[in-house]
Amino acid sequence: MDRRRMLTLGGLAVGGVAAVSSAVSVSAALKGEDRTAERHAHGDAGGGGTDARTVAAAPLVEPFSVAMPVPPVLRPTYVGSTSDLYQLPVRAGTVEILPGLATPVVGYNGQFVGPTIRARKGRAVALQVTNQLTNPTNVHLHGGFTPAVHDGHPMDFIAPGATRSYAYPNLQHATTLWYHDHSHHAEAEHIYRGLHGFYLIEDDAERALGLPSGQYDIPILLRDALIGADGSLVFDPTNADNRPHILANGKPQPYLRVTGRRYRFRLLNASLHRIFRLRLDRGQLIQIGTDGGLLPAPLAVSEVRLTPGERVEVVVDFAGQPAGTRVVLEDTSGPVIGFDVTGPATDDSRVPDRLIPLPALPAATVTRDVALSFDPSKLAFTVNGKTYDATRVDVQVVNGTTEIWRVTNRDTAFGIHHNFHLHLVQFRLLDRDGVPPAPGEAGWKDTVHVPPGSTVRVQATFSGFTGKYAFHCHFPEHSSLGMMAQFEVVNKTA
Template identity: 35%
Template sequence: MPPISRRSVLRAGLAAAGSALLLAGCRDGSTRDAFSTVGTLDFANPLRVPPLAPPHRAADGATVFELATAEGSTQFLPDKSTPTWGFNGSYLGPTLRAARGEKVRIAVVNRLPETTSVHWHGMHLPAAMDGGPHQPVAPGQTWTPEWTLDQPAATLWYHPHPHGATEQQVNRGLAGMFLVEDPDGSPAGLPRAYGRDDIPVIVQDRNFAEDGSFAAGPRALTGLTGNTVLVNGTWNPHLAVSTEAVRLRLLNASSARTYNFGFDDDRTFAVVASDGGLLASPVSARRVLLSPGERAEVVVRFAPGERAELRSFPQELGMTTALDNGAGGNDQLSVLQFRAAARLAPSAQLPAALSRLGAPDLAKIAASRSFVLNGRHINGRQMDHNRIDTVVGAGTTEIWTVSNTHNQPHNFHIHDVRFRILDVDGAAPPPELAGLKDTVFLPVRTTARLAVPFGRYADAATPYMYHCHLLWHEDEGMMGQFTVVPPGRAGGVPAAGTAHGH
């Protein structure tokens, strides 16, 4: 980890201590005062950029990656070591990168003392390779999924998905990015030099105990909201900028906190992609809102010698002020400082068109379904490994209406698919949400209609998941299962012995 200055420790320590006192004022953390870390950091630490995982070519032409989960120790704060978990290291994991059309094979080795799984979030792939609760990897075992990448270029990610233990394992450090490239469809003008002008930005919030370990509480109604922000596993970070434009691949990898990203000087930036890939054209914005699991790609331009700060601003979660505060909705957080060099390499202007999205095809809708989120239930039921909740036809498109009728926010993630948001509470989605998505944010009493196309992978016995991606809610059972079958066929039940829980 990068060296940490004493001055930054004193300044940020005061802010963290003050935040901890505020949090301690309420026994369960569901209500507290809002807090701000703005002005408390000096951004002394160079931002860590996860390395690209080195692939090798198998005899059958597959691109092979290796990921090993293990316990470790990481220094985030000075003079204190934090017990952590990671892939191929002590915290987080390498960035996997492969191109559309490639066959990928990933050897996942579990060196942890408990069962885990690895889910490829946002990936279109066979259900048996999805890495959800039905693909457990026991201690000492190796799981080797393989599939051919068949989707547009996008910023995806991977993380554990063992039912009942997802939040705990992700919060210990198990997460990483998976970048899909499209060699035939990448527009000129987009920054693409990984680690130079194309930067992963994995944002997480954590609480630290006195001994430096991660603290598990307090917990808001939405889940854990921390008072310390880590970016790519770096606390108090800055990024040295050497080009006029920088592409930021923003990932909300927190378990419960929603971020409203923007810059301290309120500058505009271009949103170029959402969860599932490039938008039709760049969207000028000053804020981009991401709930847990969501991604956005933005391109920001800098002037020589300037400094700018990425922050998270307050947002409307739909609850009372006190409960919004408890969930972090009114916090103001310093995230990452950018330090532009005195001379910057020139960057091309973004193209006017990025992709050929077109409008969602609603000519042939196979079915319309409703999903009501309330409490820790979807349609009044909690997760049951032995029950298939929904059966859909391969190659069909359905309309899913998802309603949050609860008094707290949720979101909704669907495995395997990239849906289009048709409307939110009857209004067209804002342009930054008009592209391909796999997760939609639903503040209190919000309804979204989604056009959901299902792919060609059919498997009546192996389900995919849909669930709230606030990880505590997910672990408590706010999840359902669906299978994809040939059109007109009936669904089965999950294969015996494939599920596990904690």
């Protein structure tokens, strides 16, 4: 097998949709499981079965010719004394991503970027999800501290036509989370076709800081796609590098009109494979948060790097830019968003020198090793040499204990990148190859980049909920094809 082919296989899924279907059916036959949940949403999603090699790509849109929308905030259907009820249908829809082209998608409320849920710490949310697709789905609150039954376990499906409720206690500090499909084997395609949205938790400590808020606090979902000349979202898991359309909140390299004041941008990488390296062509990025919440202090940074699933919060001050100036958020591949300054504005926000302090880390009592690797002999993505098996518990953790997990990417021969996502908890990155983390990675995290040959050490406390949860690479095409495992939190026995 030549290097280019191996990179294609290792960087994404193995053998394309046919291989996925084959692997699924073989696995089902061997385990005797009901695999109706593995039927992909080709009919609902539009073009799911299309051979990408026969589809001409739509031309790239001139950058900054389309306005960037802000995802609408979902309103509760019922407001109780201590909790709120939200209803969220999952259904097929048609949207305009590229000008003049109709694109079939699968989305929450039929939207390509789902509505934003804004929750309050200590005020519970009940999310009632109705599956209006012809195939199973589910919802995972990425980064959420949730009971196992409400985590969106990869094998916990919502059947077509069914409704189920997820209960989120919202016991975390203010943070930027997101929700997405996590139905095993289908999660990559479902996310690609639009099953993603923001979930923001707010609290009094954050509010007291005086950071930009309201219309000046903007979540931005970044991702890539291959959009065909017919408008279809072309999903080819063997060719991840051929996704040339860069989207921000579902629009290609858009513009956003801003006034001359501070803005808070919550950036999420919802791609399947692309790593963003973001910087401004003028002005400065002030990083204030990571996956799990605000940093102890703001950081002036020249660049932020986001692998799939990671979030970062930044403040940009446009006060020094004259009206008519365009400030460009750039990736190494080109422009992402143009911020068009319209003129001066009053600004009562601030970025204080101190944000939210990090607590001292408790002593860890257990250290574990996790190896991420691609097995070319089996064409499989593995965790510690094994592909995912929902009937197997790979790690058992005692409730209330603190552990260090040493995560190594062993895919050095072909330079395959991975990252590591741990459900249930937020962790702290201790070091990367023995070097303390950069300040921008020193806050709470739930997803961390693990480059080829690299080892990261993370520390987490597993306290509060028991049950089975997943850990995996959050390049979704890797986890769909096996790079996922399961841990179980159990109460200590006498």
